[in-house]
Amino acid sequence: MRWGGLAALLVLLALPAVLSSYAVTIFILIFFYAYLGQAWNIVGGYAGQLSAGHAAFVGVGGYTAAMLSNELGLTPWVGMFAGAALAAVLGGVIGYLGFRFGLRGFYFVLLTVAFAEVGRIAASNIDALGGALGLYITFTGDPRQFQFQDNRAYYYIALALLLLATGVAWAIERRRFGAYLAAIREDEGAAEALGVDTLRYKLLAMLVSSFLTGLGGTFYAFYLFSLQPNAVFGIPMSVEIILRPIVGGAGTLLGPILGSFILTPLGELSRFYFGQSGLYGAHLIAYGLLLIGVVLFLPEGAYPRLARALARRRARP
Numbered sequence: 494m495r496w497g498g499l500a501a502l503l504v505l506l507a508l509p510a511v512l513s514s515y516a517v518t519i520f521i522l523i524f525f526y527a528y529l530g531q532a533w534n535i536v537g538g539y540a541g542q543l544s545a546g547h548a549a550f551v552g553v554g555g556y557t558a559a560m561l562s563n564e565l566g567l568t569p570w571v572g573m574f575a576g577a578a579l580a581a582v583l584g585g586v587i588g589y590l591g592f593r594f595g596l597r598g599f600y601f602v603l604l605t606v607a608f609a610e611v612g613r614i615a616a617s618n619i620d621a622l623g624g625a626l627g628l629y630i631t632f633t634g635d636p637r638q639f640q641f642q643d644n645r646a647y648y649y650i651a652l653a654l655l656l657l658a659t660g661v662a663w664a665i666e667r668r669r670f671g672a673y674l675a676a677i678r679e680d681e682g683a684a685e686a687l688g689v690d691t692l693r694y695k696l697l698a699m700l701v702s703s704f705l706t707g708l709g710g711t712f713y714a715f716y717l718f719s720l721q722p723n724a725v726f727g728i729p730m731s732v733e734i735i736l737r738p739i740v741g742g743a744g745t746l747l748g749p750i751l752g753s754f755i756l757t758p759l760g761e762l763s764r765f766y767f768g769q770s771g772l773y774g775a776h777l778i779a780y781g782l783l784l785i786g787v788v789l790f791l792p793e794g795a796y797p798r799l800a801r802a803l804a805r806r807r808a809r810p
Contacts, residue, residue, distance in 0.1 A: 584703025
């Protein structure tokens with residue numbers, strides 16, 4: 494497993510040298526959404542707390558870094574951590590309100606969606622943030638401003654972010670923290686009876702998850718050079734984040750990555766193909782059919798099924 498992962502990493506590091514510009518863009522999106530999915534996976538997969546408002550953290554991180562850059566001239570390489578810290582503060586508020594008062598299931602989902610909607614409405618009505626038209630970033634091509642002439646730079650940054658989130662998830666999975674989160678996910682009442690401080694560990698998971706998601710907001714802002722409230726705070730962004738770990742396997746280390754490798758190329762290529770054919774919106778049908786298939790035939794996600802198949806193959810004489 495270790496050698497296979499190292500070989501895959503070496504291949505990914507060498508790929509930009511042979512890929513077309515469009516293929517590089519596809520891989521950037523794969524890495525970016527896998528990163529966001531991995532960040533969500535910490536609280537939604539390992540801890541089982543279904544947040545449907547992670548777009549709020551993307552928006553807070555992105556807007557903070559962009560405003561610090563536009564108004565104060567602060568490099569986004571520093572501003573991204575300020576944005577991530579503010580996203581973590583917001584995550585702490587949401588987590589405390591939800592976990593302290595015992596909100597679970599759909600009630601916690603509604604709480605997270607409500608905060609994302611508040612962020613969307615606020616950004617749409619604050620002129621300093623660009624209002625409903627959004628906030629635009631002037632392209633300078635200066636690497637100190639998180640801007641690059643060569644698209645391959647974003648490829649490597651997105652890959653580094655994915656490795657960061659995966660490393661954090663790996664560390665959590667192999668420590669007592671991960672065991673407590675798994676116990677909370679399986680039976681929170683039993684975990685409390687055994688002495689696990691469920692409020693503390695759920696809140697810690699929310700803080701880590703929101704901080705990492707906030708970092709991703711800076712990448713989003715300076716890769717696209719614009720932030721529109723409906724796009725960055727909207728429910729579709731949260732859904733895109735959630736789908737990767739659900740399709741790949743929530744609560745597993747490689748699930749969000751596999752889910753992004755399945756969904757992101759499908760979404761982008763079908764949008765391009767159907768758009769060229771004049772069938773606008775048809776890519777959503779293909780996307781929906783895949784999701785229906787996953788729910789019906791792979792309810793636990795693609796990675797657990799793949800792992801079991803590989804294990805059975807190794808067990809054969």
